Amino acid sequence: MSEANPSVGNTSAAPTTLGGATLAEVARPRRSLWSDAWRRFRRHRMAVAGAVVFLLLAIGVIAGPVVWHGDPRKIDFARSLQPPSRVHPMGTDDLGRDVLARVMLGGRVSLSVGMAAMLIATTLGTLIGAVAGFLGGSVDSILMRITDLFLALPVVPLLLLLIFLFRDSLRRTFGAETGIFILIVTVIGALNWMTVARLVRSSFLSLKQKEFVEAAHALGVGELTIMFRHILPNTLGPIIVAATLGVGAAIITESVLSFLGLGFPPDTPTWGRLLYEGQNFLDFAPWMVLWPGFLIFLTVLSINYIGDGLRDALDPRSRL
Amino acid sequence: MGRYILRRLIFAVPTLLGISLVIFAILALAPGDPLAQFAADPSVPPEAREQIRESLGLNDPWYIRYFKWLTALFRGDWGYSFASRVPVLDLIAQRLPQTLQVVGVAYLVSILIAIPIGIISAVRPYSLFDNLATTFAFIGFSVPTFFTGLVLILIFSVRLNALPFIYDSTLRVTDWETFVRQVRQMIMPVTVLALFQTGSLTRFVRAAMMENLPADYARTARAKGLSEQVVVLRHVFRNSMIPVVTLLALGVPTIFTGAIVTEQIFRINGIGELLIKSIQNSDTPVVMAITFIFAVLVVFFNLIADVLYGVLDPRIRYD
Numbered sequence: 001m002s003e004a005n006p007s008v009g010n011t012s013a014a015p016t017t018l019g020g021a022t023l024a025e026v027a028r029p030r031r032s033l034w035s036d037a038w039r040r041f042r043r044h045r046m047a048v049a050g051a052v053v054f055l056l057l058a059i060g061v062i063a064g065p066v067v068w069h070g071d072p073r074k075i076d077f078a079r080s081l082q083p084p085s086r087v088h089p090m091g092t093d094d095l096g097r098d099v100l101a102r103v104m105l106g107g108r109v110s111l112s113v114g115m116a117a118m119l120i121a122t123t124l125g126t127l128i129g130a131v132a133g134f135l136g137g138s139v140d141s142i143l144m145r146i147t148d149l150f151l152a153l154p155v156v157p158l159l160l161l162l163i164f165l166f167r168d169s170l171r172r173t174f175g176a177e178t179g180i181f182i183l184i185v186t187v188i189g190a191l192n193w194m195t196v197a198r199l200v201r202s203s204f205l206s207l208k209q210k211e212f213v214e215a216a217h218a219l220g221v222g223e224l225t226i227m228f229r230h231i232l233p234n235t236l237g238p239i240i241v242a243a244t245l246g247v248g249a250a251i252i253t254e255s256v257l258s259f260l261g262l263g264f265p266p267d268t269p270t271w272g273r274l275l276y277e278g279q280n281f282l283d284f285a286p287w288m289v290l291w292p293g294f295l296i297f298l299t300v301l302s303i304n305y306i307g308d309g310l311r312d313a314l315d316p317r318s319r320l
Numbered sequence: 321m322g323r324y325i326l327r328r329l330i331f332a333v334p335t336l337l338g339i340s341l342v343i344f345a346i347l348a349l350a351p352g353d354p355l356a357q358f359a360a361d362p363s364v365p366p367e368a369r370e371q372i373r374e375s376l377g378l379n380d381p382w383y384i385r386y387f388k389w390l391t392a393l394f395r396g397d398w399g400y401s402f403a404s405r406v407p408v409l410d411l412i413a414q415r416l417p418q419t420l421q422v423v424g425v426a427y428l429v430s431i432l433i434a435i436p437i438g439i440i441s442a443v444r445p446y447s448l449f450d451n452l453a454t455t456f457a458f459i460g461f462s463v464p465t466f467f468t469g470l471v472l473i474l475i476f477s478v479r480l481n482a483l484p485f486i487y488d489s490t491l492r493v494t495d496w497e498t499f500v501r502q503v504r505q506m507i508m509p510v511t512v513l514a515l516f517q518t519g520s521l522t523r524f525v526r527a528a529m530m531e532n533l534p535a536d537y538a539r540t541a542r543a544k545g546l547s548e549q550v551v552v553l554r555h556v557f558r559n560s561m562i563p564v565v566t567l568l569a570l571g572v573p574t575i576f577t578g579a580i581v582t583e584q585i586f587r588i589n590g591i592g593e594l595l596i597k598s599i600q601n602s603d604t605p606v607v608m609a610i611t612f613i614f615a616v617l618v619v620f621f622n623l624i625a626d627v628l629y630g631v632l633d634p635r636i637r638y639d
Binding site: 046145152155156158160161162164165252255256259260261262272275279282286289290293294296297300301304308 | 335339342346347458459463464465466467470471474478573577580584595596599600602607608610611614615617618619622
């Protein structure tokens with residue numbers, strides 16, 4: 001990352017050659033790495049659109065209930081399976097509950113699962129990759145063997161197996177909702193850290209040979225400080241990209257689990273769970289499926305575009 | 321070449337052992353007693369239960385149980401399904417053809433779509449076609465398979481009444497009429513799986529082609545006076561296929577995972593549907609066997625990807 005900013009050198013050389021442009025060049029504010037990245041990100045139109053859509057969705061599901069006073073859990077059989085109307089903008093489900101309110105509640109769960117799982121996966125991956133890349137030698141080869149092993153694990157079947165086996169005991173210890181949340185988030189996180197670990201490891205391998213690390217060693221800086229204060233910040237670009245894309249993948253994984261009936265309990269309407277409940281009413285109440293499904297799609301699509309833009313902005317060398 | 325393949329094969333063994341250990345550990349650590357159904361049964365006295373435990377080897381230490389389980393696995397003795405009292409392997413053998421059929425056709429379709437789109441996109445980057453293809457690819461890998469499945473059912477089965485939404489796996493193709501019915505019932509599941517796979521594949525073909533188009537050998541071919549078509553299709557395309565082919569091998573397990581959802585939506589009685597049903601019935605031997613099969617698939621196709629890479633690209637063959 002340190003050499004990803006050659007334009008700073010160019011601007012200082014400009015005044016001697018271009019007489020007319022000197023003033024403008026000098027007046028230009030100093031560019032930092034992050035403002036440079038932000039400038040590149042803004043040029044990626046779809047990524048900006050994705051960021052706006054994602055922010056709107058996040059605000060919608062978090063702050064939505066302040067504006068919309070529908071009760072996601074109030075059962076009213078007299079109002080069951082009503083099509084979208086002014087009273088219920090997204091219609092009602094088979095038990096007469098307001099779909100909009102349920103979608104907001106579900107969106108909060110889905111987004112927090114995505115974020116939390118991503119945090120676990122990224123932290124785990126960064127730690128393992130940093131240790132492997134920094135220490136090298138036998139530690140590195142053991143950790144990379146483990147990474148390879150995890151990459152060969154079949155994620156969805158294993159998730160299903162783990163949830164099937166541990167669901168009841170966690171439910172008893174932490175309560176239905178928290179227990180499943182902890183389980184799903186941990187398992188998704190624990191099965192998705194490998195990409196980050198590999199990225200961080202390879203960055204560490206090349207960075208630890210650099211002069212600034214040598215300088216830090218010479219100054220007597222401790223190993224841990226070198227790892228986390230000097231090398232780690234230089235690997236942030238690819239980590240951020242992988243983490244962003246990881247949120248989308250985690251949201252999809254959670255919704256797949258819920259859709260298969262093995263995710264959250266029925267009273268927690270995550271987007272996937274809403275689809276699972278709605279699929280039997282597809283022929284006469286399609287709105288029960290279309291809204292949550294469309295929102296999953298929109299969220300993941302915007303996250304993928306943000307990730308693409310971030311890759312262009314932060315990690316220009318590895319474009320897909 | 322033989323040595324290279326052999327080395328790869330030997331590397332796969334510890335991975336498989338590791339995976340089997342992970343699966344075994346998960347089951348061993350899991351709460352719950354495999355004899356729970358007997359515990360509730362008053363006609364089975366505690367002494368008898370203890371005898372069953374002893375005879376099943378449940379009182380042995382974990383490494384002995386793991387070793388026994390592993391040797392049984394190798395002998396092809398995968399146990400019996402709790403739910404249907406049929407050997408697990410027979411059950412899986414019954415289900416596998418349906419899964420393979422849908423997954424195979426879907427994969428073929430997505431390859432046939434992705435390669436031409438990827439090539440055109442790479443030859444004319446940032447053109448209208450490329451932008452459309454890029455958007456399509458992003459949609460393809462952002463939309464969850466269960467949502468596409470339900471939307472397709474809504475459009476083609478509920479609204480248009482054109483395609484059946486329940487897969488009839490008892491259908492035997494004997495004549496033209498049954499063949500048409502088979503094709504009709506496969507359209508939607510195949511589309512769902514193919515859409516999901518095509519997106520990322522298109523991007524990958526495009527990236528590989530873009531990398532090779534400005535390469536020196538392509539310039540040489542053009543300088544020789546070859547037509548652009550020959551340069552792209554004979555020279556650049558072949559070299560770009562090296563990473564694509566390995567990606568194709570690596571993608572096979574993913575499409576099998578995708579099949580779990582698709583089979584659930586269209587009620588195809590493949591192994592994915594069997595997995596979900598067995599989980600709901602707490603049918604542990606079947607769940608384990610299918611999870612293990614998925615793991616073997618991953619390792620096997622990793623191996624194939626490695627070997628193909630070596631065959632196609634002699635530069636990286638030996639170390």
